[in-house]
Amino acid sequence: MSTSQGIAGRVDPHHLGHVGQAGLRQPIAEHAARELTSKRIIVGYGFWIFLLSDIVMFSAFFATYAVLSDATAGGPSGRDVFHLDIVAIETACLLLSSFTCGIASIGARAHNNLMYFGSMVVTAAFGAGFLSLEIHEFVGMIAIGAGPERSAFLSAFFTLVGCHGLHVTLGLMWLLTMMAQVFAKGYRPDILRRVLCFSLFWHTLDIIWVAIFTVVYLMGVAR
Amino acid sequence: MSDSEPILHPGDISPGDERVEGREIAEGVLAYLVGLGLATLITVVAFFISGTTLVWQPSIPIALVVLAVAQMGVHLVFFIHITTGPDATNNILALAFGVLIVMLLMVGSLWIMYHLNQNMMPMEQMMQMQR
Numbered sequence: 257m258s259t260s261q262g263i264a265g266r267v268d269p270h271h272l273g274h275v276g277q278a279g280l281r282q283p284i285a286e287h288a289a290r291e292l293t294s295k296r297i298i299v300g301y302g303f304w305i306f307l308l309s310d311i312v313m314f315s316a317f318f319a320t321y322a323v324l325s326d327a328t329a330g331g332p333s334g335r336d337v338f339h340l341d342i343v344a345i346e347t348a349c350l351l352l353s354s355f356t357c358g359i360a361s362i363g364a365r366a367h368n369n370l371m372y373f374g375s376m377v378v379t380a381a382f383g384a385g386f387l388s389l390e391i392h393e394f395v396g397m398i399a400i401g402a403g404p405e406r407s408a409f410l411s412a413f414f415t416l417v418g419c420h421g422l423h424v425t426l427g428l429m430w431l432l433t434m435m436a437q438v439f440a441k442g443y444r445p446d447i448l449r450r451v452l453c454f455s456l457f458w459h460t461l462d463i464i465w466v467a468i469f470t471v472v473y474l475m476g477v478a479r
Numbered sequence: 480m481s482d483s484e485p486i487l488h489p490g491d492i493s494p495g496d497e498r499v500e501g502r503e504i505a506e507g508v509l510a511y512l513v514g515l516g517l518a519t520l521i522t523v524v525a526f527f528i529s530g531t532t533l534v535w536q537p538s539i540p541i542a543l544v545v546l547a548v549a550q551m552g553v554h555l556v557f558f559i560h561i562t563t564g565p566d567a568t569n570n571i572l573a574l575a576f577g578v579l580i581v582m583l584l585m586v587g588s589l590w591i592m593y594h595l596n597q598n599m600m601p602m603e604q605m606m607q608m609q610r
Contacts, residue, residue, distance in 0.1 A: 293566075300570070301569050301570060305573050312577060318585060319585050322585070323589065347526075354558055355514070355515040355558075358511040358558055362504055362511075365498065366498060366499045366500065366504050371504075456559060459554060459559050460559070463551050466547055466551055467547060467551070470525065470543050470547035475529075475540055477529060478530075478536075
């Protein structure tokens with residue numbers, strides 16, 4: 257960074273964030289490194305609290321589902337309508353997209369275009385694959401008369417799994433937005449913080465899916 | 480793209496915000512690979528156990544719950560990077576509080592509704608009495 261002086265002067269002409277002399281900057285930077293929490297960590301913490309509140313909301317849906325899972329009102333039970341092979345593919349899609357999302361977050365921090373954009377595209381493809389399988393499953397269930405209006409069990413099922421699907425849809429839109437933002441604005445620190453929040457969101461969706469495929473699908477079929 | 484534009488305050492890069500390079504990239508990718516491997520292993524075991532007749536049937540739901548908790552732990556550590564480092568103390572405290580609320584909600588709901596079901600008079604009997 258031999259041009260750092262010139263850049264700092266242009267971007268911050270009144271030295272609002274700095275002490276003017278070059279000699280003083282280094283000790284202050286070291287001091288800051290020791291004393292101040294980085295903005296990245298504070299942003300991550302704040303977003304983590306949002307995600308935990310989202311998980312609390314999902315836990316209410318899980319509790320509802322667990323209470324109502326036997327209330328089939330003479331209609332189809334989980335064993336009749338769930339197809340574990342499709343669920344396995346959905347699980348693989350979401351797990352792999354979580355992995356590639358992690359690779360993308362490393363790519364963003366490394367300012368590596370191929371790594372970031374490539375992984376984000378793969379993440380979006382797996383996410384879209386998951387979503388289309390889920391929509392296919394829902395449409396198939398409604399077609400055989402196992403829609404949300406059939407029984408309390410199916411209402412709770414569509415609420416819980418549909419809410420997760422809605423989160424994945426929003427996550428996909430956010431993913432495309434983050435690709436566009438990095439493309440247009442580059443790897444700026446504020447953009448990188450948004451990428452961090454997005455990757456936390458995407459990983460959390462996968463954690464919720466682990467609970468869904470265990471509680472709803474595997475237990476519903478094993479019951 | 481960004482490297483040619485003077486968009487950074489050179490003195491404003493916080494610790495942890497520096498551009499990662501070479502070895503750090505490899506270490507990061509390796510951590511995600513380990514997480515992916517563990518998560519895949521646990522998922523495969525869970526799907527296998529749910530359909531097997533090899534084990535005592537009532538133990539299957541408990542095994543599934545244990546595997547799910549284990550997989551969530553793998554995701555938290557390897558994907559969300561909830562660690563024991565000094566930067567993550569607040570995250571862990573928030574997580575502990577979240578787990579407490581989730582447990583209260585889930586266990587409380589199931590407990591109450593189970594007992595309500597137990598103590599509820601069967602519908603036919605109630606209709607007999609109202610006659």
